[in-house]
Amino acid sequence: MFPPGGIAPKQRGLIWSARYALPSADIGIEAHITPEDANMGYGGVGDNDVLYSEAAVISKDQTTGTIRFDVATSHLQTAIASDGKKTVTTHQAGIGDFVLNPATSDGKDLVVTLLTNIHGKFQARFVAVDKNGMPMTANETSSQATNGQMNEITARFYNMSLNQIQQIRYEMRPYDLFVEFQNVSLVPGKHTNVQIEYGNSIN
Numbered sequence: 001m002f003p004p005g006g007i008a009p010k011q012r013g014l015i016w017s018a019r020y021a022l023p024s025a026d027i028g029i030e031a032h033i034t035p036e037d038a039n040m041g042y043g044g045v046g047d048n049d050v051l052y053s054e055a056a057v058i059s060k061d062q063t064t065g066t067i068r069f070d071v072a073t074s075h076l077q078t079a080i081a082s083d084g085k086k087t088v089t090t091h092q093a094g095i096g097d098f099v100l101n102p103a104t105s106d107g108k109d110l111v112v113t114l115l116t117n118i119h120g121k122f123q124a125r126f127v128a129v130d131k132n133g134m135p136m137t138a139n140e141t142s143s144q145a146t147n148g149q150m151n152e153i154t155a156r157f158y159n160m161s162l163n164q165i166q167q168i169r170y171e172m173r174p175y176d177l178f179v180e181f182q183n184v185s186l187v188p189g190k191h192t193n194v195q196i197e198y199g200n201s202i203n
């Protein structure tokens with residue numbers, strides 16, 4: 001749950017949770033606490049009643065923080081797509097460059113890699129469309145920086161092969177709203193005067 005290297009002497013681990021209700025299943029949420037040194041969030045998105053939890057590593061001296069929820073309400077749009085057999089490149093004005101590499105297989109799973117330099121905050125997902133037109137979201141996604149200006153995003157579709165699909169696409173939408181809970185106590189049993197701010201996000 002916490003970083004593999006452990007927690008440094010001047011740090012401490014913290015687990016926080018939030019429950020929220022969404023008016024629609026087609027709304028995306030990203031939540032995090034600031035400032036923080038590392039985190040791992042887990043929970044659900046798209047239900048009427050969602051419990052979100054996060055394990056964060058913070059400074060021992062930090063007694064308050066801000067919990068922020070970024071909300072995406074528009075429809076997901078395809079940024080780049082391919083048949084999985086060739087490299088495809090594109091540029092989205094104001095967003096960045098995309099390079100979708102050919103899909104590969106490690107024996108049982110389909111693996112897709114995207115290089116991108118996205119500017120701004122977006123909710124994104126990989127989707128594979130099978131031969132019957134059924135879309136399936138990637139089971140696992142990870143990201144890492146490359147030596148250049150691009151980030152490498154890798155998606156894994158469990159128990160799937162390239163000959164089962166007709167299209168792979170990367171879908172995105174901006175986080176257009178936010179809600180912040182400021183001055184939240186990070187010390188058990190200590191209460192603070194929490195301030196709430198919300199509004200439109202600017203990408």
